[in-house]
Amino acid sequence: MQPEVEQELIRKCRAGDPRFYEPLVRAYEGPAMRVAVGMMGQPDDAHDAVQEAFVKVYNSLGRFDLKRPFGPWFFQILRNQCRDMLRSRQARGRMETVDERLEFRPADEATGPERIQQKSAAREMLWRGLERIGTEHREILVLKELEGFRYNEIAEILEIPEGTVASRLFHARRALKEALQGMGISYP
Structure with a gap:
């Protein structure tokens, strides 16, 4: 609007x-x-x-x-x-x-129902990983990765400087990666 x-x-x-x-x-x-x-x-x-x-x-x-x-x-x-x-x-x-807006990339050789099943499993693993990280990390990842807000919009929503948004995103992505790796899931 x-x-x-x-x-x-x-x-x-x-x-x-x-x-x-x-x-x-x-x-x-x-x-x-x-x-x-x-x-x-x-x-x-x-x-x-x-x-x-x-x-x-x-x-x-x-x-x-x-x-x-x-x-x-x-x-x-x-x-x-x-x-x-x-x-x-x-x-x-x-x-x-x-x-959700995140793109899930199943194995290249997967097709049809197998691809859908892999995407569903990847989505479930992502949400389990998000459950394991702190609210502050989850919050900023949802705003940026799922909703696609720009840094300046996130800064206004969270009442923090734009530079802090970048820093928190970096740490939130790292926390998610560590949470997923702790679950035995490889995350880029």
Whole structure:
């Protein structure tokens, strides 16, 4: 969604017409759910976090600075909601995939059903590896690798300098590699 469109929708919501919030929700609910699953581990917990974040965002639209992009602000609120829920519920569990963007490369000789099976196994191993690394590492990998945010957007969401994003990504990728190797999985 174009920033100008988002700003206009927000202005209309601020003017008292909540039906203009629906397009914002529709535009962000898919990526929000993927980020929340990546952070929370459980789709049900992630769904709750996304819903709560959308409510908090709606209630805070009056304080939103229209000069700033909406997306990073929204994901910052979602991130905080996920963290709050993780602390209060101590939600730990099996991660599941939701429209992930990572590319899995099965053995070159694999074809058809064998290739699909290998991709599924690789995906499962990746999520098990993500479960073994810290929340901070998992969070930045989900934002960059699964959702494709740019460094400057991640910096805004996490409220850290861009250089720190690069550093954390380096360490998160290394932690994931070590976790996967600890499981006996070779990772590039």
